[in-house]
Amino acid sequence: MNNNPKLTGPIVLVRGAGELASGVGWALAKAGFRVLMTEVERPLMVRWPVSFGTAVEEGQWSVEGIVSRRVSAPEECEKLWEKGEIPILIDPQLNVLVGLQPEVLVDAILAKRNLGTQMQMAPLTIGLGPGFTAGIDVHLVIETNRGHNLGRIFTTGTAEPNTGVPGDVAGYSRERVVYSPHAGVFQAQRKIGEQVAAGDLLGTIGEEKTPVTSSLNGVLRGLLRSGVYVDQHVKVGDVDPRGNKEYCWSISEKARSIGAAVVLSILEYKHKL
Template structure:
């Protein structure tokens, strides 16, 4: 379904355009904000079909009816917003801040540590997950750990620490995630959406042709694209034991919860700051 709605609200800059960041960008754009997402030149995205960052390679990419379009300069953003789309800019150092001065900055890289976001970068800064402290390097933190507190808005302190254990899905956590056995260039041999069995070869690491095997039965929900260079023990794929092929092509419940929490946090700050003209976070 084509989106003909112009994005005319406040500017929100989202660092990162992977799976969880895309859930945030999707929710913000649906709410009418002018979303600008920044990425690195070669992003690592396992669930690339539902990641706006796929536009880095493809030029444009659609997730659930919303299109992201790669731009070569920040001056192109107004035209993209005018088409109801999300601009994706290669700008890991956030040089775009000087031009657009966003009302809100969301660090959605999910690196488990702060890669340079500072509270003074925008009137409202939000960090996703561990690595940020609300009230110090950002204004707010959103809990990203699966469970009862997923999506909780934290105004003081930190999110739950990184456990290194993937969230539980249908009784599986660490077992469902696939990591590279060695460093090298990944070559995919299966496609996202396929049903696989434990022990199936999903791809290889070029060089020694080390196979990457499926750890269990299920649907291949995520897999890096061929030609991506990875380090040792880097996430290259994941298996969904629920066996629902349709889940491969839609935003996950986790990304939706985080996206909704970001929208709520912005609106909440807007209402609490009414009358204070230094923070304008609402949709015009």
């Protein structure tokens, strides 16, 4: 049973509902904001157990005690906020902006480029990671790259450029992320939470059933669900060398840091009004 308190704070629209976006949505909901998250019809989510966007396919989903629920119209949001839940709306073009008029818009798509967010879309706009310039297309930019500046809030300028290199975890970077060798439909052969070894089959791509294998030993922290079409060199899996199964089912330290930075950004903005 969901016993979360009502969400009564300002409306925050979050673009995207993947892993990092979900860390942001979770933090905002915990702080009492009325959160609405938008997604595409078929989102690609490797760490789907901790992504509110899983509600797109499942109808509803829970991440660390907060429930997300797919809605078909913005008029359904208020009922969910009364229950302390996060509505998920299929609206990549942000048609909801006209009627909703959120006080804050957070672009958490993590596309490494701006897919259309503009400063005038809300009184406060926040872009996560590279692709945004604070003071030009958004009001604030938050650093998403692992390291000393993770979660840093920029009022001018940009975040660190996309290096194309995954962040270091326990001494491993490129090795821990699994990519599609070519375009095709992915079929999973293992389950998230399983221990895997280097060379183990994780899934296949396309009618050719091209094998997708692990590059190191660890726990399978993320894996696309079967039946999803991917292009070449798209992230389909995530092997955590730390080997802790519990990490698979909880928000990452990176997502928590970014979520906290978004909440801080909004509180500072409200304090200055």
